[in-house]
Amino acid sequence: MAQIFAYIVHKDGVADDTALELLTAAKKIDPAASVTAIVTGHGAELDAVANEMAKAYNEVWKFDNPALAYPNAELVRPLLVKAVPSGSIVLIAHDTFGMDLAPGLSIKMDAAFVPDVADIEGVDGETLKLVRQEFGGQVSTHVTADISGGAVLTPRGGVFAATESGVSGAVVDKSGEIGELSAKRRFIEVVAAEVGDVDITKEDVLVSIGRGIEDQDNIEIAEELAKAMGAVVSCSRPIVDAKWLEKSRQVGTSGQTVKPKVYLACGISGSFQHLGGIKGNPFIVAINKNPKAPIFQVADVGIVADILEFMPELTEAISEAN
Amino acid sequence: MEILVCIKRVPDTSENEITLNSAGNDIERDDLVYSVNEWDNYAVEEAIQIVDRVGGSVTVVTVGDDESEEVLRREMAMGANNGLLLSDDAFAETDGRGIATILKAAVEKGNYDLILTGAMADDGAGQVGGMLAAMLDYPFASVVNKIETGDDKKLKIGREIEGGNQEISEIELPCVLSIQTGINEPRYVGIRGIRKVASVEIPTMGAGDLGVDAGALAPKVKRLDYFVPEMGEGAEMLEGSTEEIIAKLLEMLKAKGGLK
Ligand SMILES: Cc1cc2nc3c(=O)[nH]c(=O)nc-3n(C[C@H](O)[C@H](O)[C@H](O)COP(=O)(O)OP(=O)(O)OC[C@H]3O[C@@H](n4cnc5c(N)ncnc54)[C@H](O)[C@@H]3O)c2cc1C
Ligand SMILES: Nc1ncnc2c1ncn2[C@@H]1O[C@H](COP(=O)(O)O)[C@@H](O)[C@H]1O
Numbered sequence: 001m002a003q004i005f006a007y008i009v010h011k012d013g014v015a016d017d018t019a020l021e022l023l024t025a026a027k028k029i030d031p032a033a034s035v036t037a038i039v040t041g042h043g044a045e046l047d048a049v050a051n052e053m054a055k056a057y058n059e060v061w062k063f064d065n066p067a068l069a070y071p072n073a074e075l076v077r078p079l080l081v082k083a084v085p086s087g088s089i090v091l092i093a094h095d096t097f098g099m100d101l102a103p104g105l106s107i108k109m110d111a112a113f114v115p116d117v118a119d120i121e122g123v124d125g126e127t128l129k130l131v132r133q134e135f136g137g138q139v140s141t142h143v144t145a146d147i148s149g150g151a152v153l154t155p156r157g158g159v160f161a162a163t164e165s166g167v168s169g170a171v172v173d174k175s176g177e178i179g180e181l182s183a184k185r186r187f188i189e190v191v192a193a194e195v196g197d198v199d200i201t202k203e204d205v206l207v208s209i210g211r212g213i214e215d216q217d218n219i220e221i222a223e224e225l226a227k228a229m230g231a232v233v234s235c236s237r238p239i240v241d242a243k244w245l246e247k248s249r250q251v252g253t254s255g256q257t258v259k260p261k262v263y264l265a266c267g268i269s270g271s272f273q274h275l276g277g278i279k280g281n282p283f284i285v286a287i288n289k290n291p292k293a294p295i296f297q298v299a300d301v302g303i304v305a306d307i308l309e310f311m312p313e314l315t316e317a318i319s320e321a322n
Numbered sequence: 323m324e325i326l327v328c329i330k331r332v333p334d335t336s337e338n339e340i341t342l343n344s345a346g347n348d349i350e351r352d353d354l355v356y357s358v359n360e361w362d363n364y365a366v367e368e369a370i371q372i373v374d375r376v377g378g379s380v381t382v383v384t385v386g387d388d389e390s391e392e393v394l395r396r397e398m399a400m401g402a403n404n405g406l407l408l409s410d411d412a413f414a415e416t417d418g419r420g421i422a423t424i425l426k427a428a429v430e431k432g433n434y435d436l437i438l439t440g441a442m443a444d445d446g447a448g449q450v451g452g453m454l455a456a457m458l459d460y461p462f463a464s465v466v467n468k469i470e471t472g473d474d475k476k477l478k479i480g481r482e483i484e485g486g487n488q489e490i491s492e493i494e495l496p497c498v499l500s501i502q503t504g505i506n507e508p509r510y511v512g513i514r515g516i517r518k519v520a521s522v523e524i525p526t527m528g529a530g531d532l533g534v535d536a537g538a539l540a541p542k543v544k545r546l547d548y549f550v551p552e553m554g555e556g557a558e559m560l561e562g563s564t565e566e567i568i569a570k571l572l573e574m575l576k577a578k579g580g581l582k
Contacts, residue, residue, distance in 0.1 A: 072491075095484060096464065096483045099452070099500075100452070100462070100463065100465075102449075103452025107419070107457055108456055113419065113449060131551075132445075132446070133551075135335050135444055138335065139342065141547060141548050142546040184461035185461045185493040185494070186492045187491050188478075189490050190483070191490060193488070229580060229581055230582025231582075237503065241504035243507065255486050261579045262579060264580075284557075290339050297556050297557070300557060301571070302559045302560065303559070305564070310564070313564055313568060317568045318572065321572065
């Protein structure tokens with residue numbers, strides 16, 4: 001069986017939630033695998049992450065260099081190509097760093113690439129069988145990857161439960177093998193997302209609208225419902241892309257992480273990037289005209305309806321009850 | 323600046339319910355409404371705006387069948403100068419890596435400073451741009467939501483990372499960027515615009531023209547089937563008349579603290 005590596009994303013000395021999920025994913029490929037974590041970065045923060053990872057992974061490869069202090073995929077990719085033996089399987093979380101690093105890595109390693117892996121079924125000879133989703137989660141598919149030349153996989157965050165194995169692994173300092181670090185892309189700075197007029201992360205009840213709202217003029221319908229409920233309006237990404245609401249109202253991986261008690265998803269299909277922003281297990285009510293919308297798989301309560309008709313009726317009923 | 327934008331014709335998920343065909347080996351494609359991949363439309367708009375600022379031309383390219391010509395034409399109606407259809411029976415069964423291989427061959431037939439793709443397409447993969455960059459040995463950046471042109475050697479770009487934060491970098495040309503939605507507001511294409519480009523000749527290139535060897539397109543990754551997953555218990559569906567549904571829902575909302 002090929003050697004398995006997990007690339008660990010971390011920030012401010014703390015490993016990302018996906019760090020231990022990758023170990024679970026690796027064990028689904030090969031339960032007997034001795035999985036090696038790879039951490040790149042610089043200084044005390046890197047050491048903290050490396051030591052933390054050694055409590056779960058049998059071996060941790062540490063690459064320390066000031067140039068790696070901020071994760072630049074254009075620098076990390078050649079480093080991995082050099083360090084990882086050919087034919088290996090490399091796991092990288094499917095986040096914006098993984099999207100930067102992984103596809104090109106698979107080409108440079110001449111290995112199979114399977115992005116956004118939703119499940120792993122196992123290996124048969126040199127064939128790895130996995131599950132992915134397409135069309136925004138409306139359908140799933142089984143895919144096979146020929147891993148005879150290795151593989152790069154990017155597991156979706158949150159679908160593999162973290163492994164708490166409590167081993168005492170070894171941290172191996174590989175900094176000496178980094179060699180020259182240069183890239184045609186130079187990191188300058190991170191500009192923090194704008195703060196808006198309301199803080200949806202602090203609200204208990206959210207009336208969240210998606211592309212199903214259809215038109216800017218219909219936003220009012222959601223605002224009226226929110227007002228009647230004592231809630232605040234949030235939204236999915238397309239609403240912000242269309243400039244109908246401020247970016248600070250967007251729920252999802254590239255928006256806000258909210259933890260309300262009640263989340264009303266109106267005309268939202270339920271893509272994993274959207275769901276990734278909903279935490280704390282709220283009571284989710286989904287209203288969608290498509291009975292097959294993926295949001296119904298994660299909602300507590302579902303209503304098949306046209307939101308443009310249903311929301312005003314709900315508003316009216318609430319107003320009447322008061 | 324000479325810009326190549328890679329675009330894909332995809333079923334429009336906001337217009338269609340995606341269902342499985344009876345054999346379960348594909349989605350039901352008969353009544354699907356197709357359009358240009360959402361992300362690609364932003365990429366084309368961005369390319370047009372860059373060329374408006376600094377000069378040059380925009381070429382849109384797709385790997386697809388004859389029907390894919392319609393999305394090339396649509397993006398030309400938007401303002402792309404040239405279209406290029408890469409089509410061959412040998413391209414049909416390939417994977418993302420194969421698509422990138424075909425696109426690489428097309429890039430090498432031209433002289434482009436900048437190549438744009440969408441951040442992802444209908445398969446949710448987000449792979450073709452990064453693969454293409456690696457094959458070309460060009461620098462790459464994904465989920466780009468800002469492009470500033472300065473001199474003709476480099477760009478200043480923003481990537482939209484987690485939490486909506488923006489990572490600013492400098493990248494040397496030529497490069498490949500995958501574009502995130504929201505980077506601009508794609509212009510509206512009216513029927514008149516479509517008509518204007520209706521009879522423009524769009525060149526087609528096949529494997530032979532591109533010098534792509536069918537062996538290089540053998541997929542490492544294959545799709546076996548499509549299925550609808552049974553995830554957990556799913557939602558309790560409220561049924562009945564609207565009044566009944568609302569009555570039930572209000573009760574639940576009260577119990578869960580959803581009404582103040
Ligand atoms: C890197 C990356 C980051 C992303 N980050 C985010 C993020 O942070 N947040 C986010 O939301 N998305 C994010 N996305 C986008 C995400 O992939 C989806 O495209 C998006 O969530 C879809 O939004 P939607 O559900 O509103 O629209 P759609 O998927 O188009 O769904 C619209 C839904 O409305 C229903 N509908 C239509 N009309 C009506 C009606 N009249 N009544 C009732 N229902 C109706 C339809 O049946 C459909 O289910 C990201 C994508 C990428 C690549
Ligand atoms: N068949 C294709 N022809 C041209 N470009 C494509 C094709 N498939 C994917 N792309 C490009 O790659 C991007 C990402 O697609 P994907 O990697 O399939 O998620 C798309 O937004 C397009 O820009």
